[in-house]
Amino acid sequence: MPLDYRRFNGPEDSVSYKQFSTNFTRSYDELFKGLFDENGKRIDGREFTEARPLYTKTNVISQAKGSAYVELKNTKVVCSVFDPREIVGHQNEYSIYGQIYCEVKFAPFSCPRRRRGLAPDTDERALSANFKTAIQTAIQSTKFRNFQMDVFVYILEHDGACLAAAINAACLALTDAVVPMMDIFSARTAAVINNQIFVDPTEAEENLALMPTDNETNHGIITLTVIDHLRNITDLQQIGSIDADCLIKVIDILLEECAKLMPLFKDLIIDNVFEQYKEHQVYLSIKKQVNEELSNKVKEWTLIVKDK
Amino acid sequence: MSGHVSITLASERVNHSVAANNEIPRFFTPGEVVCDLHDFMRGHGTYVEDDKIKSSVAGVMQRVNKLICVHPLKSRYVGEIGDVVVGRVLEVQQKRWRIETNSRLDSILMLSAVNLPGGELRRRSAEDEMAMRQILEEGDLISAEVQSIYSDGSLALHTRSLKYGKLWQGVMVKVFPSLIARRKNHFHILPCGISVILGNNGFIWMGPQAQNLVSREKDDNLVSASENEDNYDCYKGLQTVTRSNREAIARLKNCIAALVASKMMLDVTTLIFAYEESFKYEEVKELLDPEAMLDVAFLTQHRLNTIMDE
Amino acid sequence: MAGMLLSNAERFYIWDGVEENFRSDGRSNKDYRPMELETDVVSSASGSARLRLANTDVLVCVKTEIDTPKSDKPGLGSIEFFVDCSANATPEFEGRGGEQLANRISNLLQRAYHSSQAFNLKQLCIFEGKQCWKLYVDILILECGGNLCDAVSLAVKAALFNTRIPFVKAALMDGGNIDLQLSDDPFDSKRLEVGTAPLLVTLCRMDEENIVDPTAEEETCIAVSIVVGVSGNPALYTSSEDTTPSDHKCTTISMSGNGGILPDAMKIVIAEGITAAKCLDEALGRTLLQERNRTNLQKKDSYGFLK
Numbered sequence: 001m002p003l004d005y006r007r008f009n010g011p012e013d014s015v016s017y018k019q020f021s022t023n024f025t026r027s028y029d030e031l032f033k034g035l036f037d038e039n040g041k042r043i044d045g046r047e048f049t050e051a052r053p054l055y056t057k058t059n060v061i062s063q064a065k066g067s068a069y070v071e072l073k074n075t076k077v078v079c080s081v082f083d084p085r086e087i088v089g090h091q092n093e094y095s096i097y098g099q100i101y102c103e104v105k106f107a108p109f110s111c112p113r114r115r116r117g118l119a120p121d122t123d124e125r126a127l128s129a130n131f132k133t134a135i136q137t138a139i140q141s142t143k144f145r146n147f148q149m150d151v152f153v154y155i156l157e158h159d160g161a162c163l164a165a166a167i168n169a170a171c172l173a174l175t176d177a178v179v180p181m182m183d184i185f186s187a188r189t190a191a192v193i194n195n196q197i198f199v200d201p202t203e204a205e206e207n208l209a210l211m212p213t214d215n216e217t218n219h220g221i222i223t224l225t226v227i228d229h230l231r232n233i234t235d236l237q238q239i240g241s242i243d244a245d246c247l248i249k250v251i252d253i254l255l256e257e258c259a260k261l262m263p264l265f266k267d268l269i270i271d272n273v274f275e276q277y278k279e280h281q282v283y284l285s286i287k288k289q290v291n292e293e294l295s296n297k298v299k300e301w302t303l304i305v306k307d308k
Numbered sequence: 309m310s311g312h313v314s315i316t317l318a319s320e321r322v323n324h325s326v327a328a329n330n331e332i333p334r335f336f337t338p339g340e341v342v343c344d345l346h347d348f349m350r351g352h353g354t355y356v357e358d359d360k361i362k363s364s365v366a367g368v369m370q371r372v373n374k375l376i377c378v379h380p381l382k383s384r385y386v387g388e389i390g391d392v393v394v395g396r397v398l399e400v401q402q403k404r405w406r407i408e409t410n411s412r413l414d415s416i417l418m419l420s421a422v423n424l425p426g427g428e429l430r431r432r433s434a435e436d437e438m439a440m441r442q443i444l445e446e447g448d449l450i451s452a453e454v455q456s457i458y459s460d461g462s463l464a465l466h467t468r469s470l471k472y473g474k475l476w477q478g479v480m481v482k483v484f485p486s487l488i489a490r491r492k493n494h495f496h497i498l499p500c501g502i503s504v505i506l507g508n509n510g511f512i513w514m515g516p517q518a519q520n521l522v523s524r525e526k527d528d529n530l531v532s533a534s535e536n537e538d539n540y541d542c543y544k545g546l547q548t549v550t551r552s553n554r555e556a557i558a559r560l561k562n563c564i565a566a567l568v569a570s571k572m573m574l575d576v577t578t579l580i581f582a583y584e585e586s587f588k589y590e591e592v593k594e595l596l597d598p599e600a601m602l603d604v605a606f607l608t609q610h611r612l613n614t615i616m617d618e
Numbered sequence: 619m620a621g622m623l624l625s626n627a628e629r630f631y632i633w634d635g636v637e638e639n640f641r642s643d644g645r646s647n648k649d650y651r652p653m654e655l656e657t658d659v660v661s662s663a664s665g666s667a668r669l670r671l672a673n674t675d676v677l678v679c680v681k682t683e684i685d686t687p688k689s690d691k692p693g694l695g696s697i698e699f700f701v702d703c704s705a706n707a708t709p710e711f712e713g714r715g716g717e718q719l720a721n722r723i724s725n726l727l728q729r730a731y732h733s734s735q736a737f738n739l740k741q742l743c744i745f746e747g748k749q750c751w752k753l754y755v756d757i758l759i760l761e762c763g764g765n766l767c768d769a770v771s772l773a774v775k776a777a778l779f780n781t782r783i784p785f786v787k788a789a790l791m792d793g794g795n796i797d798l799q800l801s802d803d804p805f806d807s808k809r810l811e812v813g814t815a816p817l818l819v820t821l822c823r824m825d826e827e828n829i830v831d832p833t834a835e836e837e838t839c840i841a842v843s844i845v846v847g848v849s850g851n852p853a854l855y856t857s858s859e860d861t862t863p864s865d866h867k868c869t870t871i872s873m874s875g876n877g878g879i880l881p882d883a884m885k886i887v888i889a890e891g892i893t894a895a896k897c898l899d900e901a902l903g904r905t906l907l908q909e910r911n912r913t914n915l916q917k918k919d920s921y922g923f924l925k
Contacts, residue, residue, distance in 0.1 A: 019689050126725040129874075136876050212694060212734035216864070219733065222871075232878025238871035241733035241849060244892055247868055248885050255881055312649040313901040315772075317909050318656030318668075396623055447623035477631040479642050548634050558644035592644025596652050 016114050028213050032194060035205060042198070042205075044073070051188065051200035051257055054168070054264065058176040058272055066177025070169040072200065074159035079169035081177040084147035098144035102132040104153040104166055111158050112203055127163060134163075134187060134225040134235035135170050140180040149179065160202040161189035163223045163237070168261065175269050184269070185234060186261035187225040188254045192218050192242055197250055199257055209240060218242045224254040228262045314597070322598040324569045324605070336363035336378050343376060352386065353378035381571070385411040385485040385509035387463040391454045392494040394480065394507035395465070397444050403437060405444055407452070410485060410509045413462035417444075421455060421466035423473065449475040451495075451505050451513065471495055475505075477549055478515025479561055483568045485510035489575040496576045500556040500583065506574060514560050516553040558592045559583060566601035572609065582608040622838050629839050636824045641836070647829040648894065653772070655905055657780040658913075665781025669773035672833070673763025676770050678755060678777040684798070685752035687743070695742020695750035699727040699757065701770070707762040716759075722874070723757070723770055729870040730771070730816040730847035736869040737815050744786055748796050751783060764834040767845050771818035772902055778815055779855065779906050782807035813852025816869045817898050819891045820845050823879055828887055830894050841877035844884075845870070846891030854903030857911075866892050866899070 026034070037043055046052070052072045061067035064080035071077075087099060104127040106116045120128075131153065139149075151173070153166040167187035174181060191201035191209040194217045198205050201221070209219050220240015227234055238247070336342060342354060342361045350356055353365045354376055363369075367380035387393070387409070395407040395415060407415040419432050419440060444450065451472050452465035467473045485508065494506045497517060505513040549557075563582040567574060585607040586595055594600050624632075635641045645651070651672040660666040663679035670676075687694060701724040703716025710716070731737045742751040755777065757770055784807045790797040801807070821828045822840040832840065847870035868888065873879075879887070 015689060122721070122725060122728075125721055126729075129722065129725075130872070133874055137878050141876075210732065212691070212739065214734075216735065218867070220869075226881075227878055230878060231880065233873075233881055233884050234878045235873050236844070236871050236884065237873070238868060239729045239732055241735040241867045241869050243865060243867045244888055247871075247888060251881060251884065312646075313653075313897045314650070315653045315655050315901045315905040317905060317912075318654055319909075319912070321654065396625075398623070448625040449628070475625075476627040477634075478628070479631065480628070549631060551638060551640065554635060554638065554640055555644070558640070558642060561643055593646070593649055596643060596645070598652065 018113065028208070028211060031204075031208050031211075035193070035198075035208065044202070048197060049199045049253060049257075051260075054261070056169070056172055056268060058172050058268070064173075064177070066173045066175070066179070068169045068172035068176060070165045070172070072159070072161060072165050074157055074202075075162055075165050076156040077153060077162060077165040077169045078156060079151065079153045079166060079173040081170075081173045081179060082150040082152075084144040084149045087146060087148045096142060096145055098139075098141040098146070099148045100132060100136050100139060100141065100151060101148055102128050102135070102151045102153070104128045104131050104155065104163075106155045106158060106162075110155050113207075127166075130163060130223075130235065130237050131166055131170070134167050135174070135185070137232070137234040138171075138181050138183050138185050138227050139174065140182055143180040158203060160191075160204075160206045161200050161223075163187065164189040164200075164225075167225050167235075168265075171265060172268065176272065183227040183229050184262065184265055185225055185227040186258045186265060187223060187235070188257040188261070189221060189223045190250050190254055191221050192240065192246060192250065194219065195246065197246075197253060199253060218246045222247070222250050222254065224251060224258065226255060226258040228259075312593070316598070322602050324571075324598075324602055333368045335366065336369055337366050338362075338364055342369055342378065348374050348376045351375045351377035353380065353383075379486060381486055382484055383486060385409060387411055387415075387454045387457055387509070389454050389456060391508035392451065392505065393454060393463075393465065393509040394449065394451050394475070394505055394511035394513045395509070396480075397446055397448045397450065399446060400440050400444070403432075403440075405440070407450065407465060409463060409465075409507075410482070410511060411461075411463055413460060415454075415463040415465050416458075417450070417452060417465045417467065421464070421468060423468055423470075444474060449480060449513065451475060451507070475513055476515060477547075478513060479557055481512045481514070481561055481564050483510045483512060483564065483574065487568060487571065487574050488512075489573045491575055493576075496579075498556075498560075498576075498580060498583065500560075501553065502556050502560060504560070504576070504579065506576070506579075512564060512574070514557045516549050516557070555592055556583075559586055559595065562586070562592060562595035562601075563604060566595065566604045567608065569598075569601050570605035570609075572605060578608055578612065581611045585611070622834055624835060624838050628835070632836055632839050633824060636827050636829055636836075639827070641829070643833070645831075647827055648890070650768075650831045650898070651833075653769075655772075655776055655902075655909075657776050657906070657909060664783065665777045665779070667773045667776035667780055669769050669776065671763070671765060671769045671831070673761055674765060674769045675759075675761035675763075676766070676773045677758040677760055678770070678773040679758075680777050680781045681754040681756065682781070682783055683752050683754065684744070684749055687747065687750040691739075692747035693743050694739040695752060696739065697731055697737065697742075697753040697755060699724040699731075699755045699774070701727075701757045701759065703759045703762075707759050711759075711762075719766070720759075723767060726767060726818060726845060726847070726870065726872060727755075727757075727771065727774060729872070730818060731869075733849075733869050735814060735864075735867065736847075736849045738811060741811055742783075744798070745789055745796055749798065753778075753781070762834070764837050765820060765831045767818045767820045768831065768898070771816065771847070772898065775812060775815045775817060775850070775902060776906060778810055778812040781810050781812075783810065811852065812850075813855040813903075814849050814864060816847040816849045817895045817902070818845050818847050818870075819894045819898065821887050821891055821894075823877070823883070823887070826883075828883075828890055830890075840875065842873065842875040842879055844879070844887050844891070845872045845874070846888060846895070847871070848892050848895035848899075850899045851896075851903075854900055855906065857907060866896055868892070 055071040057069045060069045061080045065083050067080040069078050108116045155162050164187040171185050191198045191205045193209045209221050220242045223237045225235040340363050342363055345359045345361055350361050354361050355364050361376055363378045365378055365380040367378045370377045393409050395409040397405050398408050399406040403419045405417040407417050409415045452467045454463050455466040456464045488506055496504045501517050503517050563586050582604055586604050589595055589600050639646050654670045657667045659668050660679050664682045665680040668677045701720040703711040703720045705712040744750055784800045787801050788799040820843055822832050822843045848866045849869050
C-alpha cells in the first residue's frame with residue numbers, strides 16, 4: 001500500500017484534549033451506569049436488543065461501478081465497488097478465481113477519541129481482512145477469472161458497529177455494481193458488558209466492552225455476517241472474554257437481527273432495479289422520439305433534394 | 309470427543325540413531341583429499357585440484373572401477389536411465405508436461421511418451437494437444453520411467469507401460485533419494501494388500517490395490533470433476549478407500565517416517581519388517597510418538613541383522 | 619500453505635479420511651501431532667521458548683522494556699506481538715511475501731490477549747501513571763508445516779511463562795521524574811502470571827467434520843477455518859494448590875477462508891474449540907511445570923533448536 005511520505009504527519013505524541021475532561025476520568029462503574037437512562041433503557045432510548053435505524057442510499061459515487069452509503073445514526077460509511085481489472089504483478093499465473101481487494105479506511109476525523117493517521121494502521125488492516133472474509137463467500141469469483149475487483153470502504157464517522165455497517169454497505173454496493181453474487185448478506189454487531197448484551201452498540205458501549213476490569217463477568221464485541229438463503233455464517237469475529245453459553249445466546253440474537261435486515265435490503269434492491277427500469281423506459285421513449293424526428297427530417301430533406 | 313495432545317521436553321528428545329552392525333564408513337568433508345588423480349577418474353561430488361581428487365560435498369565415497377564419487381545424504385535426485393520415479397505435474401505446456409521429481413531441474417514428460425486413454429497407438433494430433441489437461445493436469449501424481457537425460461541434466465520421462473501412469477487415491481511421502489535402495493523392482497504389492505511404489509527419486513507412493521475397492525455412492529460433483537476421464541480410470545480413482553486399507557496405508561506411512569528418522573535404507577524387505585514390527589503398537593497414531601518410532605526402527609534393524617547373520 | 623499442489627484424487631483421499639475419522643497418519647479428527655517444547659533457549663531475551671509440532675517450528679522471545687503507560691490506562695503495562703515469517707520457512711516468504719500471514723497471526727494474538735481476563739496487564743505496572751513494563755513478544759517462524767496459529771500461541775504462552783522481570787529495588791522521586799533501581803541479580807526476579815493466557819485452536823471445516831491440527835496437505839483441502847482463542851486455567855500452571863481454577867472463556871474468534879458455516883455447526887465448533895484448548899492447556903501446563911522443577915534441581919542443559 002503506498003504511503004504518503006511527503007505529508008508531515010505531525011508529532012505522534014499529541015493527545016486528545018478530551019483526556020483532560022471529567023468524563024474521561026470516570027471509573028468503570030460510573031461509565032457503566034452512564035449507559036442507561038432512568039427507565040433502565042439505553043441512553044439513546046433503545047431496548048438492549050434494539051438496533052439503531054438503518055438509512056441507506058445506493059449509487060452515491062458516480063464514478064464507481066456501484067456504491068452505497070449506510071448510516072446507523074452516527075456511524076456513517078461509504079462503500080464503492082470498481083470494475084474488475086487485470087491483475088498486475090503476477091506473471092503467467094492464471095487463476096480460475098477472480099480476486100477481491102478490500103480496503104477499509106477510517107477518515108482522520110472519524111473517531112471521537114483520537115485522530116486517525118493517514119497511513120493504514122494495524123486496526124484498519126485487520127478490519128480489511130475481516131471485511132474481505134465476510135464478503136468474499138457471496139461473490140461468484142469464477143465469473144471474473146484472473147481479474148481483480150476492488151472494494152473500498154471509507155468510514156466517515158465511527159460510532160460503533162462500523163464493521164457491520166461496512167459489510168451491509170458492501171452488500172448494497174455489490175448489487176448496485178451488478179457483481180454476480182450467490183446471495184445477499186447482512187451483518188450485525190453486539191457488545192457484551194457485565195453479562196448484558198447490547199445489540200448494535202455505540203462507540204461508548206464498545207469502548208466499555210473492551211475496557212479492562214477486575215470483575216469476572218463476560219465482556220466483548222461480536223460481529224456476525226450471514227448470507228440470506230443458505231443461512232450460512234460467513235464471518236464471525238469476537239474479541240473480549242465470553243463464555244460459551246453467552247456466546248451462543250449472542251449468536252442467536254445476531255442471527256435474528258441479521259435476518260430482519262434482509263427484507264429491507266431486498267426492497268431497496270428491487271426499488272433500485274425498478275428505478276433503473278423506469279429510467280431505461282424514459283431513455284427508450286426519448287430515443288424513439290429522437291429517431292422519429294430524425295426520420296422526419298430525412299424525409300423533408302429528400303423532398304427538398306427531389307424538388308431541386 | 310477427546311483430543312489427544314502430547315508435549316514433550318527437548319531434554320527428553322529421542323536419539324534416533326540405530327547402530328547397524330556393519331562398519332561405519334569413512335566420511336569425507338568438502339575439500340578433503342580423496343585420492344590421487346592419476347589412478348582414478350573424478351565423478352559426482354568431487355573436483356580436481358593440485359592433481360588430487362577432492363570431495364566437494366560431505367558424504368561417503370563410492371568407487372566403481374576407476375570412477376570416484378562422493379555421495380551426500382541429502383542430495384537431490386540424480387537420474388539414471390531406467391529408474392522408476394514418482395512425480396507431480398507442475399505445468400501443462402505445449403506438447404509436454406513439466407514434472408517435479410526432486411531432481412535438480414524439472415523433468416519433462418512429452419505427449420508422445422504417454423499412452424493415450426484407451427490404449428490407442430497413433431500419432432498425436434492437434435486434438436490430443438488440446439486435450440492434454442484431460443490426461444494429466446496440474447497437481448496430478450504419476451509414476452514413470454526415466455527415458456533419457458537431456459544435455460542440461462533434466463530428465464525425459466515416459467509412461468508407456470500399463471504399470472506407469474497416473475496415480476489415484478493414496479499418499480505420497482518424500483524421503484531422501486539416497487535412502488531408497490536400488491532394486492530390480494520398485495513396484496510392490498505388500499501382503500497387507502497395499503501397492504507401494506518406491507520411486508528412485510525419493511518419492512514413495514502408497515495406495516490401495518485396485519480390486520480392493522468398494523464402490524462409492526454416486527456423488528454428483530465427483531462425477532462432474534472427472535466426467536472427461538476414461539471410464540475405467542474414473543471407476544478406479546473415485547471410490548472410497550476401505551477402512552482396513554486406510555489403516556494399513558497410515559501404518560506404512562508412519563513406519564517409513566520412523567525408518568527415515570533413523571536413516572535406514574528403504575526397500576521392500578525393511579518396509580515389510582517395519583510394518584510387522586509396528587503391530588506392537590495397536591493404534592496407528594501411537595507410531596507418531598518419537599519413542600515408538602525409534603522402537604520400530606530398532607526392531608527392524610535387529611531383524612535385518614539376524615537375517616544377515618544367517 | 620499456498621503453492622502446495624495436490625491432485626484431486628489425493629484430496630478425495632483426505633476428505634474421505636476425515637469423514638471416517640481416520641486421517642492419513644492415523645490420527646483421529648481431534649488429535650494433535652506430538653510436540654516438542656524447550657524454554658529458555660535465547661540467553662539475551664527475558665523469556666523464550668521454541669516449539670516444534672511435526673514440521674512446524676516456531677521460536678518466541680520476550681523482551682521487556684520500560685515505557686510510560688498510556689494516559690487513559692495509567693495502571694497498566696502493555697504487550698505487543700510481532701511475527702516474522704522468515705524466508706527460512708519457505709522461499710515464498712521472501713521480501714514481503716509473508717507479511718499478510720504475519721499480520722494475521724499478530725493481530726489474532728493481540729486480540730486474544732486483549733481482555734484483562736486473558737492476560738492481566740496490571741502486573742506490568744511499576745509506578746502508576748509514570749512507568750510500566752512493556753513486553754515485546756517476537757515470534758519467529760522457522761518452519762511451516764501446517765497449523766501455525768496453534769503452535770505460535772502455545773510457544774507464546776510458554777515464553778511468557780519463562781519470562782523473568784527484575785524486581786524494582788527502589789524508586790526515587792526526583793521532581794516529576796522517577797529514578798528506578800533494578801536488581802542486578804538475574805535470579806532476583808519475578809515471574810509473570812500467565813495461567814490465564816489464551817491458546818488459539820484452529821478448527822478446519824471439512825464437509826460435516828471439524829478437524830484440529832491440519833497438516834500442510836490438509837490445509838490445502840480446506841475452505842473455511844475458524845480460530846478460537848480460549849483463556850487458560852491458572853491452576854494448571856502453579857504447583858501450589860491455592861490458585862482458583864477459572865473457566866475457559868472465548869477471548870477471540872475469527873473466521874478465514876472462502877465459505878460459510880451453518881449456525882448450529884458454528885456452536886459445535888465453539889464447544890469443540892474450548893475442549894481442545896482445555897486439552898492443550900493441560901498438556902502445556904504439565905510440561906512447563908516439569909521443566910521448571912527440573913531446572914530448579916540442576917543446571918539446565920541446552921539443546922540446539924533445530925534438529
